[in-house]
Amino acid sequence: MKNHLVIGNKNYSSWSLRPWLLLKVKDIPFEEEKIYLYRPDSKQKLKQYSPAGLVPFFQNSEVKVWDSLAICEYLAEAYPEKHCWPQELQARALARSISAEMHSGFQLIRNQLPMNCRQKMNFQVDSDELRMEINRVNSIWQDCRMHYQDKGDFLFGEFSIADAMFAPVVLRFNSYGIEVGSVARQYMQNILNLKAIQEWIEEGIAEKPVIEQAEI
DSSP states (O other), X not given: OOOEEEEOOTTTOHHHHHHHHHHHHTTOOOEEEEOOSSSTTXXXXXXXXXXXXXXXXXXXXXXXXXXXXXXXXXHHHHOGGGXXXXXXXXXXXXXXXXXXXXXXXXXXXXXXXXXXXXXXXXOOOOOHHHHHHHHHHHHHHHHHHHHHGGGOSBTTBSOOHHHHHHHHHHHHHHHHTOOOOHHHHHHHHHHHTOHHHHHHHHHHHHOOOOOGGGOO
């Protein structure tokens, strides 16, 4: 069986974007299957693949893996030549730390700024707690770029899992007009310039289904 990735709506599914983007940027062949979310039969379809009943889900002839970060970790092990994590030990440790922080945190960004490729507005940040999360993201991007900017355009120079984990935040900040510092803003542009990201956004905007929970 070839690499097979099951994803949700491209307009909304931030968790689906993460492994999809890593596969695309690292030029790892895969087949894509989309299951639209929040439909009466969505859970039933997803349960045919994932025990968790969630997207994303990845499988091939050797493994079945679910959860964005778990899929990315599998790809790093299965394709070591693709350098999915930074090669330097210290950089790799930091990349894993910020990826885990993204995976488990930033709940206000998730809830108040849901990913929506079609959305274009200037969101008014009126919560100190939300502003703290935005500032933390800005600091992560700025610190990584300042330290590794001579190695390439991404957080640790070469595109890595850390960039895949933060890419949906780039799309959120872009959709809602969230202001960040100049270094972070340039990093956002580097992500938005990726051909794969442009493909995802274009296909997300073209989708017909609307998920009301993700519209603000």
